[in-house]
Amino acid sequence: MDISIVIPTYNEEKNVPILHQKLVEVLSHLKLKYEIIFVDDGSTDQTYSNLLELKPVKIIRLRKNFGQSAAMDAGFKAANGKLIVAMDADLQNDPRDIPLLIEKLNQGYDLVSGWRKKRNDSLQKKLFSRFASWLRRKLFKINIHDYGCSLKIYKKECLQNFDLYGEMHRYIPAILANKGFKVGEIKVAHHSRKYGKTKYGLNRIFKGFLDLFYIKFWNDYSSRPLHFFGLLGVMQYCLSGIIFVEQIIKAFMVKALAVGPLLLLGILLVITGTIFIMFGFLGEILIRTYYSKIEDTPYTIKETIIKK
Ligand code: UDP
Ligand code: MG
Secondary structure: OOEEEEEEEOOOOOHHHHHHHHHHHHHHHHOOOEEEEEEEOOOOOOHHHHHHOOOOEEEEEEOOOOOHHHHHHHHHHHOOOOEEEEOOOOOOOOHHHHHHHHHHHOOOOOEEEEEEOOOOOOHHHHHHHHHHHHHHHHHHOOOOOOOOOOOEEEEHHHHOOOOOOOOHHHHHHHHHHHOOOOEEEEEEOOOOOOOOOOOOOOHHHHHHHHHHHHHHHHHHHOOOHHHHHHHHHHHHHHHHHHHHHHHHHHHHHHOOOOOOHHHHHHHHHHHHHHHHHHHHHHHHHHHHHHHOOOOOOOOOEEEEEEEO
């Protein structure tokens, strides 16, 4: 298998037949052995029965709606291609960009991400997305403009031993770059959504930020949590040390120990500092378990269908 197309799909009944047809058109021109994998993420409309009409196709049907990341993860794990393309089912990404992605990848990248230079989305969505991409660029220091674009191509090895949780699909470039893979970017087309509705509302802002800090923490400290928590703890010890010295000198000068707010703060800092250091040790123990974990996924697959 040369290339696998992975498409997380949730209530996209009108889009899937059109997308499949466009994909077959583009892929058959490429003269590559390909597979098109739709992951039906618990759709409640006609998506699944429409998928059954398609050929060639691989359909993975999740038991319920587990979210885009889980659907992508299931698709990645079922993909046999040497190259793996991920894209949305909603026709906002354009299959005609796939050859361009392959071309860029062949210039020496492990993953190439799409950049929706001319986006066809609401103003609010565009503004927020630009801000989020800017912040991610600052935090992760990978020079790509658009973190939110689903259309990406990966070499198979990028996604081996790779698990996607929560809503982490937005951070795949950051996670992979941290593992040492080379990330590239090209401009891709972006169309407005014609059929179906967007699955995300404003609360993605809030979740996105929490995930952002988690990924930053994970990238920098997942192999050494003691350094993160330990540093916080030691800084608090130092601060409380200064407070205690000051308090003792003062006590000698006035010949009485005054229990004021500063002394209480010093004591508080010692206690919380100790807790932080203990968190650090706990973190170290936990990551040892994490890295030796048994294979598991936070979702379940109902059935996998392959039609040739
Ligand atoms: N999606 C999914 N499960 C979900 C939410 C979304 O599989 O719980 C799919 C959806 O069908 C689409 C892609 O993820 O193919 C992106 O979703 P959407 O177009 O709603 O996001 P937006 O483009 O508005 O950011
Ligand atoms: Mg969309």
